[in-house]
Amino acid sequence: KAGVTQTPRYLIKTRGQQVTLSCSPISGHRSVSWYQQTPGQGLQFLFEYFSETQRNKGNFPGRFSGRQFSNSRSEMNVSTLELGDSALYLCASSFRGSLGEQYFGPGTRLTVT
Amino acid sequence: AQTVTQSQPEMSVQEAETVTLSCTYDTSESDYYLFWYKQPPSRQMILVIRQEAYKQQNATENRFSVNFQKAAKSFSLKISDSQLGDAAMYFCAYRSAKETSGSRLTFGEGTQLTVNP
Numbered sequence: 001k002a003g004v005t006q007t008p009r010y011l012i013k014t015r016g017q018q019v020t021l022s023c024s025p026i027s028g029h030r031s032v033s034w035y036q037q038t039p040g041q042g043l044q045f046l047f048e049y050f051s052e053t054q055r056n057k058g059n060f061p062g063r064f065s066g067r068q069f070s071n072s073r074s075e076m077n078v079s080t081l082e083l084g085d086s087a088l089y090l091c092a093s094s095f096r097g098s099l100g101e102q103y104f105g106p107g108t109r110l111t112v113t
Numbered sequence: 114a115q116t117v118t119q120s121q122p123e124m125s126v127q128e129a130e131t132v133t134l135s136c137t138y139d140t141s142e143s144d145y146y147l148f149w150y151k152q153p154p155s156r157q158m159i160l161v162i163r164q165e166a167y168k169q170q171n172a173t174e175n176r177f178s179v180n181f182q183k184a185a186k187s188f189s190l191k192i193s194d195s196q197l198g199d200a201a202m203y204f205c206a207y208r209s210a211k212e213t214s215g216s217r218l219t220f221g222e223g224t225q226l227t228v229n230p
Contacts, residue, residue: 031216043204043220055215088156094216101148102216104158 002027004093004105012111018079021108025072025093031055032074033102034066037088046089049074078110086112115140117207119221126195127229133180134190134224136205144210147181148218149190153201161203164188166210192226200228 005024013019025032033056034046045058049068066076072093078085088109092102116139126132138147149161164172164181172179176193192199205221208214 033216033218035218042222043218045217045219048215048217050215056217058217090158092158092216092218101160101163102218103160104150107156109156 004091004103006089006091006105006108008108009106010109010111012113013081014113015081015083017081018077019081019110020075020077021089021091021110023074023076023091023093023105025074025091026095026103029093029095029103030072031094032068032072033092033094034074034076035090035092036060037090037107038086043090046076081112083112086110115142115145115207115209115219117205117219117221119203119205119224121224122222123225123227125227125229126192128195128197130195131191131193132195132226134192134203134205134226136188136190136221138186138188138205138207138221140186140207140209142209142211146208146210147179147188148206148208149177149179149188150204150206150220151199151201152204152223158204162190195228197228197230200226202226 007022031050033048037043048056052068063079068074088107090107091105094102145166147164151159162174180189202223206218
């Protein structure tokens, strides 16, 4: 069974631009969570989607948004990029939402210049 | 809100030896899950071991075992017979068992483990 895939793997953007990251969960998994990893703040929860609905949201500004499609694939969008948004963005999927273990993708490395 | 603390930013161990990584957490909940994840230089997060809070028995996965002390809110990871491939950043993570919390994980700061040949 294929693992969690994330595209693109690397991205360079300029301040003020917007970016969309994609995550395809393991087949059959309906929950997708997003995390931001930075050297200063560590791993922080962004949001979780389950059956196309946002179930949980972390403490991030409204510039960070996401959505989930009927095939469980998820996208996250960051508008008006800031230098501080440079990070590794990790996506994780699980089978039964709150009961299943989470499996992580390889991440998307975003650099904002 | 729950917090997870890993007080050892770095640890080192000789190959074939045993090392223990520490983790403490703070929560007012009685039902939750605890995890150890490994993140090698490739940045791929890999689940090492999980523990359900309602289980008194400590979880074990091959060379990896935990010491779960619920009253002390402590969850340490023991790696036996350390191998070079164990070198990575290790994260302790907490997840509430409440349905409303979903799959949200709260992570500790991480412990960088070096394995010396």
